[in-house]
Amino acid sequence: MKGLIVKDLMVAGRQIRTALVIVLFYAVLFWRNAAVLVGLMSLMCMETVVSSFSYDEASRFLSYAAALPVARRTIVRAKYALGFGLLALGAGGSALLTMLVGVLAGGLASLEALGAAAGCTLAMGFVLCLTLPLMFRLPVARARVFMTLAMIVPTLLIVTLMQVADVPLAALERAPWPLLLAGMALLLAVCAAASYRIAVRLVQHRDL
Numbered sequence: 001m002k003g004l005i006v007k008d009l010m011v012a013g014r015q016i017r018t019a020l021v022i023v024l025f026y027a028v029l030f031w032r033n034a035a036v037l038v039g040l041m042s043l044m045c046m047e048t049v050v051s052s053f054s055y056d057e058a059s060r061f062l063s064y065a066a067a068l069p070v071a072r073r074t075i076v077r078a079k080y081a082l083g084f085g086l087l088a089l090g091a092g093g094s095a096l097l098t099m100l101v102g103v104l105a106g107g108l109a110s111l112e113a114l115g116a117a118a119g120c121t122l123a124m125g126f127v128l129c130l131t132l133p134l135m136f137r138l139p140v141a142r143a144r145v146f147m148t149l150a151m152i153v154p155t156l157l158i159v160t161l162m163q164v165a166d167v168p169l170a171a172l173e174r175a176p177w178p179l180l181l182a183g184m185a186l187l188l189a190v191c192a193a194a195s196y197r198i199a200v201r202l203v204q205h206r207d208l
Contacts, residue, residue, distance in 0.1 A: 049079070049083040053135045077196070091118070127147060131146065
């Protein structure tokens with residue numbers, strides 16, 4: 001599995017370097033807005049995972065891997081490790097960056113950066129749970145559409161419900177966010193396990 005992850009990282013190496021330059025640029029522009037920077041970092045990590053599927057599809061890697069002494073379950077496990085590993089790494093790195101810039105500039109609370117990192121990581125984790133099985137089953141271009149919808153539709157629904165219900169900002173600030181985030185993390189773990197099982201079943205029954 002380690003070799004499969006290294007292969008994806010080597011293929012996406014140039015894209016990762018470009019993403020780091022973009023993140024540093026936005027770190028200067030949005031150093032007071034942790035959510036923007038963390039969200040951007042999470043999107044970059046997600047795009048790196050999707051690009052690895054694009055390269056595999058273009059080179060017909062799955063057909064090649066079928067001839068190797070590598071279990072299909074291992075191929076799926078490597079993609080999940082890559083996706084969630086990059087997501088966690090990106091969230092942690094962006095949180096540290098925003099806290100560092102905030103400390104130097106004296107204008108950003110550490111809890112804001114950590115909260116934004118946790119929230120974006122959990123949200124993108126749920127998107128990964130939906131997207132990864134689709135990437136193994138559908139062409140990448142079609143799976144990208146579902147990934148985009150998975151990010152846009154829930155956001156629009158939440159914003160609309162908040163406007164309809166007229167939820168005051170003070171109520172959101174008083175919400176038990178540590179408890180809510182812990183519950184979301186537990187739910188994400190359950191969804192990730194279910195998503196992995198579905199992806200394994202799809203790959204095992206797929207004609208490579």
